Amino acid sequence: MTSNPAGAVPVLELRDIRKEFGSVVALRSGTLSVHGGSIHALVGENGAGKSTLVKIVAGLYQRDGGEFRLDGEDVDFTSTAESKAAGVAVIYQEPTLFPDLSVTENVFMGRQPVNRFGRIDRSAMRAELERLFQRLAVRIDPDRPAEGLSIADQQVIEIAKAVSLDAKLLIMDEPTAALSGVEVDRLFAIARSLRDEGRALVFISHRFDEVFALCDTVTVMRDGAYIATSPIHETSVDAIVRQMVGREVTDLFPKLDARIGPPLLEVEGLTSAGIFHDIDLTVRSGEIVGLAGLVGAGRSEVARAIFGVDGYDSGSVRVTGTSLPKRKPAEAMERGVALVPEDRRRQGLVLESSVARNLTVAIRERLAKAGIITGRSENAAARLWASRLEVKTNALSSLAGTLSGGNQQKVVLGKWLATEPKVLIIDEPTRGIDVGTKAEVHRLLSELAGRGMGILMISSELPEVLGMADRVLVMREGRITAELDRADATSENVMFAATHATGAQS
Amino acid sequence: MTAPTIERSDVTKRLRAVSAVREFGILLALLLVILAATIANPNFLFSADGWRDLLLTPSILVLLAVGQAIVIITRNVDLSVGSVLGLSAYLTGRLFIDLQGIPTLAVFLIVIVFGAVLGLVNGALVAFAKVPSLVITLGTLYAYRGINVLWAGGDRVNASDLPRDFLALGTGQVLFIPILTIIALVVLIVAGWVMKNSRAGREFYAIGSDPDAAELYGLRVTRRLLVAFVLSGALAGLAGVLYAARYGTVSSQAGSGWELDAVGAAVIGGVAIFGGSGTVWGAAIGAGLLLTINRALPILGIPDFWQRAVVGALIIGAIVLDRVLALRQRRKLLEAREDES
Numbered sequence: 083m084t085s086n087p088a089g090a091v092p093v094l095e096l097r098d099i100r101k102e103f104g105s106v107v108a109l110r111s112g113t114l115s116v117h118g119g120s121i122h123a124l125v126g127e128n129g130a131g132k133s134t135l136v137k138i139v140a141g142l143y144q145r146d147g148g149e150f151r152l153d154g155e156d157v158d159f160t161s162t163a164e165s166k167a168a169g170v171a172v173i174y175q176e177p178t179l180f181p182d183l184s185v186t187e188n189v190f191m192g193r194q195p196v197n198r199f200g201r202i203d204r205s206a207m208r209a210e211l212e213r214l215f216q217r218l219a220v221r222i223d224p225d226r227p228a229e230g231l232s233i234a235d236q237q238v239i240e241i242a243k244a245v246s247l248d249a250k251l252l253i254m255d256e257p258t259a260a261l262s263g264v265e266v267d268r269l270f271a272i273a274r275s276l277r278d279e280g281r282a283l284v285f286i287s288h289r290f291d292e293v294f295a296l297c298d299t300v301t302v303m304r305d306g307a308y309i310a311t312s313p314i315h316e317t318s319v320d321a322i323v324r325q326m327v328g329r330e331v332t333d334l335f336p337k338l339d340a341r342i343g344p345p346l347l348e349v350e351g352l353t354s355a356g357i358f359h360d361i362d363l364t365v366r367s368g369e370i371v372g373l374a375g376l377v378g379a380g381r382s383e384v385a386r387a388i389f390g391v392d393g394y395d396s397g398s399v400r401v402t403g404t405s406l407p408k409r410k411p412a413e414a415m416e417r418g419v420a421l422v423p424e425d426r427r428r429q430g431l432v433l434e435s436s437v438a439r440n441l442t443v444a445i446r447e448r449l450a451k452a453g454i455i456t457g458r459s460e461n462a463a464a465r466l467w468a469s470r471l472e473v474k475t476n477a478l479s480s481l482a483g484t485l486s487g488g489n490q491q492k493v494v495l496g497k498w499l500a501t502e503p504k505v506l507i508i509d510e511p512t513r514g515i516d517v518g519t520k521a522e523v524h525r526l527l528s529e530l531a532g533r534g535m536g537i538l539m540i541s542s543e544l545p546e547v548l549g550m551a552d553r554v555l556v557m558r559e560g561r562i563t564a565e566l567d568r569a570d571a572t573s574e575n576v577m578f579a580a581t582h583a584t585g586a587q588s
Numbered sequence: 589m590t591a592p593t594i595e596r597s598d599v600t601k602r603l604r605a606v607s608a609v610r611e612f613g614i615l616l617a618l619l620l621v622i623l624a625a626t627i628a629n630p631n632f633l634f635s636a637d638g639w640r641d642l643l644l645t646p647s648i649l650v651l652l653a654v655g656q657a658i659v660i661i662t663r664n665v666d667l668s669v670g671s672v673l674g675l676s677a678y679l680t681g682r683l684f685i686d687l688q689g690i691p692t693l694a695v696f697l698i699v700i701v702f703g704a705v706l707g708l709v710n711g712a713l714v715a716f717a718k719v720p721s722l723v724i725t726l727g728t729l730y731a732y733r734g735i736n737v738l739w740a741g742g743d744r745v746n747a748s749d750l751p752r753d754f755l756a757l758g759t760g761q762v763l764f765i766p767i768l769t770i771i772a773l774v775v776l777i778v779a780g781w782v783m784k785n786s787r788a789g790r791e792f793y794a795i796g797s798d799p800d801a802a803e804l805y806g807l808r809v810t811r812r813l814l815v816a817f818v819l820s821g822a823l824a825g826l827a828g829v830l831y832a833a834r835y836g837t838v839s840s841q842a843g844s845g846w847e848l849d850a851v852g853a854a855v856i857g858g859v860a861i862f863g864g865s866g867t868v869w870g871a872a873i874g875a876g877l878l879l880t881i882n883r884a885l886p887i888l889g890i891p892d893f894w895q896r897a898v899v900g901a902l903i904i905g906a907i908v909l910d911r912v913l914a915l916r917q918r919r920k921l922l923e924a925r926e927d928e929s
Contacts (some may be wrong), residue, residue: 142804163806178801180794182864191794192807194787201785230921 091154092117093251093282094139099148101134105115107133112148113308114290114301116251117574121273121283123293123314126303127326127544132286135303138254140172142164152251171244173254176238179236181229186211189243215244218272242271252276253284258292264534268298279511288376290319290581302326309536320574327573337528341366345403346536347419347505349388352397357383358560361397364534365505370527372551373540380560381540382424385507388538389421390414401505404582415444417503422494422541430494433483437475438464440482440493467496472525488519495526506530509540524550544573554578610858610913614906622864625884632887637735640766644759644907645883647768648673648834649875651827652850653857654779655820657871660854662816663796663863664721669824669850671732672706673843674829676733678736681745681838684754686856690753692754700825707821721817729847733840740840747836758833768830772872779868792816796863847923852899853878856906860914878902 092115109131116122126132137143139151150157152168159165165172179188187194193382194202197212211224220238228236243253254273258266264278273296277283287293292298294314301386302309302325309325327581345366352361355526360379365371373381387394390411399406401417414421421430431440441464443450447461464478471492475485482493491511498506508520511527512520527550531537541547556564556569556579598676622642625632632638652669659666676699683695710728714721747755760767783789795802802809832838857874859866878899885895 139807140804161806162804163808166806172804174804178798180797180801180803180864182797183790183793187790187794191805192787192791194786194790200787202787202790226921227917230918280740 084261088239090117092151093153094284095149095151095154096139097149099135099138099150100433101131101143102146108306109138109145110306111308112138112303112306115311116282116284116299118282119252119277119280120299120521121277121285121297123297124284124286124299124303125290125293125322125326126287126309127542130303131306131327132303133255134306136172136255136286139165139170139251139253139527141170154197164465166247169248169250171247171249171252173237173244173252173257174241175256179228179231179239182227184225184227185222185239186224188239189214191247200289209265210246211242214246215406218242218245219268220501234282234488235267238272241269245276247280251282251284253286255286255290256553257285258287258289263475266292272436288396290322290579293322294319319578323574323577328578336550337524338532340368340528340532340534342369342552343534346401347388348400348403349384350398350400352384352387352393352394352399354383354392356560358557361562363538363555363562365538367504368531369535369552370531370539370550372514372554373538373557374542374544374546374547374554374576375557377542379557379580381557382509384508385538385540388414389419389507391421415501418502420444420498420501420503420506422498422506422508422511424509426490430491430497431482433481435482436479437468437473437482437485437493438478441467441478441496441500444497463500467500471496471499472522486519488523491519491523495523499530503535505536505538507540510542511539511548512541512543520546544576547571547576548573593691599895610910611867611873613878614857614870614873618873618880621877621880621884623889625880627720628889629887632884636734636760640759640761640765641883643769644766644834644881646876646879647766647772648827648830649846649849649853649879650772650798650872651830652846653822653853653871653875654776655866656847656850657854657857657859657866657868658783659721659816659820660791660851660859660861661796661863661866662792662813663799665725665861666707666710666721666815666817666820667725667847667851668706668710668728668732668842669820669827670846670848671729671736671822672821673828673831673846674838674841675706675732675736675739676703676825676829676920677831677838677842678740678745678840680829681749681834684751685745686747687748692751692757699820699829703825703828704818704822705817707824708814711817712819714817715810715813733844745832745838750832750836751892754833755836758830758835768834771826771830775826776868776872781867788812788815793833793864796836796865798864849875849878852903855903856912858906860910861907874906 094114094116096112096114099109101109112131112135114124114135124132124135126144138145141162141164144160152170157168159168159463180191182193189211190207196202197208208224215222215224216237218241220242222231222235222238228239231239238280257269273283273285285293285297297312299311299315300314300322301311304326343366345364347365349361349363355360361384363371373384375381383392387393387408388399390406390409390413393409401406401419406417406419408413427433430445436463442460445463446455449455449463451459468475468478471491473489473496475489482490485493490547508527512523526547527537527539539550548571551571552568554566554568555562556566556576557582564575568576622633626634633642652673656666656669679702680695680699682899683690683698706728713719713724717724757767762770783792791802791807794805794807795809795812797807828843831842852869853875855861855874856877857866857870857872859871862924881902882895882900885898888905890898
């Protein structure tokens, strides 16, 4: 269907690209070679390094090592402007438009047609846009501001930008995540026509059905490294999933067996229109329930609704048998529910406050005597948790912002454990934490479950889910698509449930 | 869904009308103030002095407001313009005193470049140190004023130190229009044209509309921000020369507090404080309204105390109005989308 003559120079060639952020290696050896007239899928788990690779191509990040060629020539982009000038267009997950400006201006910003006095030729710009929109079979009012456009329309405008740039390489980072079926079809039709013009496209997606429907080649990444590239007709979903997750992990994160007791948290039919639907789940004493799925599947939203940070439309939440009112986080805390959020720097910690204050912030009322908290009682309570969790810090008075990621996570965890919760909801417990600390966090969770706590663990890392959870629930696009026991859960079936609609379509 | 050309939708048409109305409304308010004051005292408009003051008073502030509008449109603010004006005005005086016989044109050029350099300092700190402009320019507001006090001490430039033909600029007229007003108008027309029709102007709007998107888009954000602050500084420099020409006396406190008038003028004129929308024309009309109200209120018999309050009410009213309009626009756009789908 497309021609990839052997020996032709690829439009984009990346070889052994390396990128580090401080001590964290985001990309060990990113390799990708994309030819003109081809749609190349780039797949991998969250954190496999896809987005980092894209940002290097876009000129947003500079690589620390490796080779980067466009049309066979070595390039070294230090800004997005340079990569754009070289014919690279990137469509990010979140469209990046200027809300106050018109659709037309958004497409042509920075390279509007001008006359010899430098005056923007609006009628030429407008005519050009109409040609462009006709070609893409799009009907969006060119004069309206970009504000209020649907994600689908915004994405179309991003594509129009890329096409008008005459980009030879178009990278789309999960463009379909927010689109409906019809909109996906429209996007694919445009992508195919761009391919037929000889452009090179890179398509990042977690939806394998789309990858197989659209792409001709697929490259798999894992843990910041290149794994394999194969023509699409020579591979299968199973093979790709194996390449994506393939590692021996089950003994890395052992959860000790604990006596499973009565249900502590029961959620029934929880629904919030457009976000999640019919969520049923139960967490028992001594149990760790893993909530797996892709980023954006609605897991964190469910957690926030259970805890009462966000509201929901229907359904019920019960804690130890009695129902919990919605939108009342204080009540949830009182009843023994704790939520350790995903974004600990923004939602979990007061970075400018001391470790001691952060550790005790959730139990301030209990510490206060006649409304006053003394430094001594604060420090005593904090010392207890800091030592139990082995927080490595010079002093309880050091600022939380100065701790490493792993220690920050421990402080957040300690803050909630100080409230002595019965149910712990923990969102991405080990994101951005080094391997050693990861194991410590896992050991701690296992120990807490052993003491009878019920834990709902949201995690995008398959090995963590498989190693830690007694039961695995898999979410996809706001619904629970699978419930697997520890014995039955494998990388393959979890990944499959996370990426495939099962039975009834939503 | 098949028509080949794309018509402007009803919503878009209505929005265009609304944004035109915004500036027209301020102009109307200005005219009403003039009308009311003229009815109370016909000399407000129909006397040689009244007419001159009406045009002359806002002219210097218009320059600051235009510069301020450009900076605010990029989602920044320049609080140092009052201090830059003061320092520039004093420099103007020193140049005439220390370099006897220096051509007036040379003074203009030197002081404008001087203002631009002060603006460059602001811009560089904002663009490279990545510190919010509110903090940076608050710092330079005091720093520049401090330099001014250090330099001038208790000294002041007096009208007698300045050449007669230079002072004539400050009060002179061409065809019943003060020279200062003509200068302000020329600056306004050029700035308005640039902001509307040039790539640089449109990029100011884009950066203010969403700075992160501008970065991803590949716009040269750093360079544009520098330019915005340099323009604001240069215009404050020009305003400083004209201040010296108009008032003759320049102490170390010249232009104190003018930065707030400049911000106020821009906001009253419909320049969104979050950047991305508004015009320099609106800011200029806002400057006119702000200073004309100040002169009209005593004529209308409103006590001194209330005059400041009226200005405050005007600023808050303008911000609330803009917010309401923005929310309404957003809702209309969302509704339009629901209708389509």
